[in-house]
Amino acid sequence: xxxxxxxxxxxxxxxxxxxxxxxxxxxxxxxxxxxxxxxxxxxxxxxxxxxxxxxxxxxxxxxxxxxxxxxxxxxxxxxxxxxxxxxxxxxxxxxxxxxxxxxxxxxxxxxxxxxxxxxxxxxxxxxxxxxxxxxxxxxxxxxxxxxxxxxxxxxxxxxxxxxxxxxxxxxxxxxxxxxxxxxxxxxxxxxxxxxxxxxxxxxxxxxxxxxxxxxxxxxxxxxxxxxxxxxxxxxxxxxxxxxxxxxxxxxxxxxxxxxxxxxxxxxxxxxxxxxxxxxxxxxxxxxxxxxxxxxxxxxxxxxxxxxxxxxxxxxxxxxxxxxxxxxxxxxxxxxxxxxxxxxxxxxxxxxxxxxxxxxxxxxxxxxxxxxxxxxxxxxxxxxxxxxxxxxxxxxxxxxxxxxxxxxxxxxxxx
Numbered sequence: 001x002x003x004x005x006x007x008x009x010x011x012x013x014x015x016x017x018x019x020x021x022x023x024x025x026x027x028x029x030x031x032x033x034x035x036x037x038x039x040x041x042x043x044x045x046x047x048x049x050x051x052x053x054x055x056x057x058x059x060x061x062x063x064x065x066x067x068x069x070x071x072x073x074x075x076x077x078x079x080x081x082x083x084x085x086x087x088x089x090x091x092x093x094x095x096x097x098x099x100x101x102x103x104x105x106x107x108x109x110x111x112x113x114x115x116x117x118x119x120x121x122x123x124x125x126x127x128x129x130x131x132x133x134x135x136x137x138x139x140x141x142x143x144x145x146x147x148x149x150x151x152x153x154x155x156x157x158x159x160x161x162x163x164x165x166x167x168x169x170x171x172x173x174x175x176x177x178x179x180x181x182x183x184x185x186x187x188x189x190x191x192x193x194x195x196x197x198x199x200x201x202x203x204x205x206x207x208x209x210x211x212x213x214x215x216x217x218x219x220x221x222x223x224x225x226x227x228x229x230x231x232x233x234x235x236x237x238x239x240x241x242x243x244x245x246x247x248x249x250x251x252x253x254x255x256x257x258x259x260x261x262x263x264x265x266x267x268x269x270x271x272x273x274x275x276x277x278x279x280x281x282x283x284x285x286x287x288x289x290x291x292x293x294x295x296x297x298x299x300x301x302x303x304x305x306x307x308x309x310x311x312x313x314x315x316x317x318x319x320x321x322x323x324x325x326x327x328x329x330x331x332x333x334x335x336x337x338x339x340x341x342x343x344x345x346x347x348x349x350x351x352x353x354x355x356x357x358x359x360x361x362x363x364x365x366x367x368x369x370x371x372x373x374x375x376x377x378x379x380x381x382x383x384x385x386x387x388x389x390x391x392x393x394x395x396x397x398x399x400x401x402x403x404x405x406x407x408x409x410x411x412x413x414x
Contacts, residue, residue, distance in 0.1 A: 001159065002278040003285040003379055003399065008148055008163045015144035016178050016199040018042035018241025022141035023153040026134030028127055029082025029120060034153035036134040038103065039077040039197065040142050045241045046206050047074040047115070048213040052234035058086035059096040060116040061233060067100070067112045075113035077237065078103050078138075079195065080120075080131055081156050081182075086232035087123040095126045102132050106139045119182065119195055119233050120156050151180040154195055157408060158182055162274040168263040170256045173246050175202045177263050181271035183226070183278075194275055196221055196236040198267055202260050203242035205250040212261055213238045220268035223300075225307045225398045226279035227405070238264065276397045281404030284316045285380045288396040292387040294339060299394035301337035302385060305329040307398035316381065316400035321372030323357050326350060330385060349386040352376070 019041060026036040041047070049068060051061045067074070078099060085092045100114035107114075118126070151161035165178040183194030204212065217236050242248070249257050277285050288306050293299035306312055309329045315322045330348065334340035350358040352375040357367050375381060 002274075003282055005160055005162075005274055005277040008151055008161050011163060011165065013147040013163055013165045013178055014167075014176055015147070016176050016241060017144075017201045017243035018045055019199045019239065020142040020144050021146040021150040022138040022143065023146065023149050024134035024138040024141070026080070026130045028080055028130055034149060035081045036131065036138055037079040037150050037153040038135065038138040038142065039079075039150070040107065040139075041075055041077075041239060042241055042243065043073065043075075045074065045239055046204065046209050047237060047239050048206070048209045049115075049235060049237045050214055050217045051236075052231055054232050054234070056087060056232050058084050058118060058233045059088055059092035060085055060118045061235065062093060063096045063100065064115045064117070064235065067115055071110065071112045073113055074115055075109040076103060076107055077115045077117065077197070078135070079117040079154050080126070081154060082120040083118060083124055083126050084120045084122045084233050085118040085126050088125050091125060095128055098128065099126075099131060099135075103135050103139075106135055115237070117195060117233070117235055119154070122232055147178055147180065151182075154180065154182040156182065157280055158278055160278050162271055162278065164267050164270040164274070166263050166266055168259050170202070170246060170259050173244050175200060175244050175246070175260060175263065177267050179267045179271055181275055183275040194221060194231065194234050196268065196271055197239070198237070198264060198271075199239040199241065200260070200264065201241045201243040203244065203246050203248040204240040204260070205248055208249055208252065208257070209238060209240050211252065212264060216261075216265050216268045219265060220272040223394070223396050224272045224276050225304060225396065226276060226282070227308070227401075236268075273397050276399050279399035279405075280408045281402040281406075282399035283379065283402050284400040286316060286398045286400065287380070287382045288398065289382065289384045289393070290387065290395075291384065291393045292389055293392040293394070294390035296392045296394055298337050298339050298390075299387075299392050300396070301340060302330055302333040302387070303394050303396035305333035305336070306383060306385070307396045310401060313398070313401040316376070317402045319373070319376040321352075321369060321376045323350070323352065323372060326383065327358060343387070344389070347388040349388070351382075351384040351386070353378075353382055
């Protein structure tokens, strides 16, 4: 089961004015499950996105980027699960465009006002007859109160749906933020198989929305790793409908900017961490804090070296305080960040929880195996690395590797 992930049944997911969602059971990979989602946007809505940097990026990613650059008005998003439409060549592009064309006809809108998203098995063509047949039922179900059904509709190997909502009062106006995400495996985003969609009724100018989306991605979905594999389909979208009728935010110096930014970041970080908590086979949720780096990139390189190390992750699963594996990961992080080539390991302090594990280049004198074991027995583990060479920091969220991770991926196509 997901590690300490609250059920969405226990959450209130208020509608976002200007957004309607509809789902269908298109039987793309499995029967009798929600696997197709349409999100319709009111006119005047603004959309921004960041996408995978995998060079084998999926056909829908190409089309999304194209349509975002061409169209001043995005009208709808369409998401299918069960098939990634990646590694599908020219036919994959044609299929993504055909999906856009059919939904555009349903909604009486231009083709380039539709953004397609896919997630699932790579190197297989979309079952277009099934997918297209599901569009009309999804459109018929469009409703502002369907966020929970939407969270179910975008799942693949996820055990649990992921959603979050919050609000912030800005100049006596309540701003609503609601979002959903999916992902459990092939998760090591490098954006700009995870998907994240957040909507707000705040009015935000397009340039500022683009800046916010990139910054929030870097502080949330770009700070997680389940298995170190960057998907072909990673996509993160923020929608601003403007229905709160607030004066449009056009500058990051606007005093309202930080309030809205913080609420969006809170939502994105919750959804990102929910993906890790539901990582394939996960039994431990791991937070890696790097402090005292000379740059954010340097801190992130060390954080990811620890978070995606198979040896660290398997030790976590076994609750084995084999903490030298963490030191080894810190030591080879320079392969991804050249500024670490002069890292002085004698200056580093390593903590598990509040237990000092290593300092002065070796085991801390105060450390005991019993203290380490007590930390490792927890389902949530904090690792802190103090580099003592600068003022930058980074936080990465990850999970362990269990027997079930191997089983799930061995059986993925069966």
